[in-house]
Amino acid sequence: MLSKQDNELMCRTHPGTAMGDAMRRFWLPAMQLSEMPASGADPKTIELLGERFVAWRDESGRPGLFAEFCLHRGASMQLARAEGDGLRCIYHGWKFAVDGQVLETPNVADPKFRERIKGRTYPVREAGGFLWAYLGPRDQEPAFPQLPFMDLDDDHRINAYAVVNCNFVQVIEGLVDSSHLTVLHASGLAKTAGVDLDFAKKTTHMQFDASPQIEADETDFGFHYVAMRGAGEGRRMARVASFIAPCFVANPNGDLWFAVVPVNDERCNFYHVWWNAEKPIGQEPLRTQQLSFVGLDDETLTKHGMTAATCDGPTAMGWQNGYHQDRALQRSGHFTGLASFTQEDAACSVSGGPIRDRSQEMLSTADIAISRLYRVLLACARSVREGQEPPSLRVDVSHVVGTSAEIGKDEDWRSLVPQHRIVKPTRAAQPTGRTH
Secondary structure: OOOHHHHHHHHOOOOOOHHHHHHOOOEEEEEEHHHOOOOOOOOEEEEEOOEEEEEEEOOOOOEEEEEOEOOOOOOEHHHOEEEOOEEEOOOOOOEEOOOOEEEEOOOOOOOOHHHHOEOOEEOEEEEOOEEEEEOOOHHHOOOOOOOOOOOOOHHHEEEEEEEEOOOHHHHHHHHOOOHHHHHHOHHHHHOOOOOOOHHHHHHHHHHHOOOOEEEEEEEOOEEEEEEEEEEEOOEEEEEEEEEEOOOEEEOOOOOEEEEEEEEEOOEEEEEEEEEOOOOOOOOOOHHHHHHHHHOOOHHHHHHOOOOOOOOOOOOOOOHHHHHHOOHHHHHOOOOOOOOOHHHHHHHHHHHOOOOOOOOOOOOOHHHHHHHHHHHHHHHHHHHHHOOOOOOOOOOOOOOOOOEEEEEEOOOOHHHHOOOOEEEEOOOOOOOOOEEO
16 A cells, blocks of 8 residues: 555656656657648647647658747647748747747847747657657756667557546556456457457466466566466466556567556556567558457547547546446446456546545555556656656666566576566565676
């Protein structure tokens, strides 16, 4: 359990909070490139970490992320005119380039005035289907992360996301909690047998063991944990997931990556990326088959109020509509009565409240990874509060993976991730991975 004070410290990310300041020190996905305005099109306002920003492309295709409010007198740049190489505020005509250069100040007679000021824009990168943004102090910008799917084109990658109306930590908890999979997703896992999707093939075995052996190590990038289930004849199936601070998870399937980015303290964007260098999974029909199987298709997300356009509407999951649970379906044999994996996870996360009270929770041996998550996130917030960098900020995460494999009864699961640098192992035994 956590004190109310630590829970607030861990969960609050709006401007001026310790966790918010910590998250602003990392490169974060601001939006999917599929939703980014086309060159010269109207600007688009987005919310991130409790702040609003304006995304735009100039006529040359260069992306920009502007602070919502104009440098001059604070009118919203959402109202700005798209004019070739810059956005022009309609209030007094000040025009800004995507890099913050002030191009024109028509109401100021001094022609050199604009050279002494700079618009509030942020460093951005386009990679892996995302517009990434760095929102922290400009002189402390970290290296841009290199992730395995970033070099693949859209044909070999699937990007999708759900809007979940709760704090980001609640969604991450589900991603580092292997023991719930066999229970919550029982009906979904029962349907994986014979399904010709890589995701289904890699998860079907989890329906048979609801109490895997779980261990976790703190690492220089955050932590990794293993869930081990019997595989017969003295073998074990070891599934290793990696939490990469401040909000990323490499799934044990090895070809699935998550980012859970706070929109504000009570809403987050739950991003998914699948990739396959050989198979064109981003093409139809594979793309639609994958998204429909896990409940990330547009129709299902819209029905459950899990899109940017519907998350504030009457279809958004909540107690008023019973989280869209179909009790008749449940009585007929479906375990949850919920649409699919994504909706099952979201219902449990949202039902705990906008920011879950952790002062009364009762953690067990199945929740080792949950306690590690709290420790890592609190360490990030506390370090920044004390004027230091988040512990994992400068770590090269290109080598960090999620993976799974069968291992022998006495084989150390850490042999599957020898490249991970362990800071604090689960037990005193010397791990296979490197340590300080």
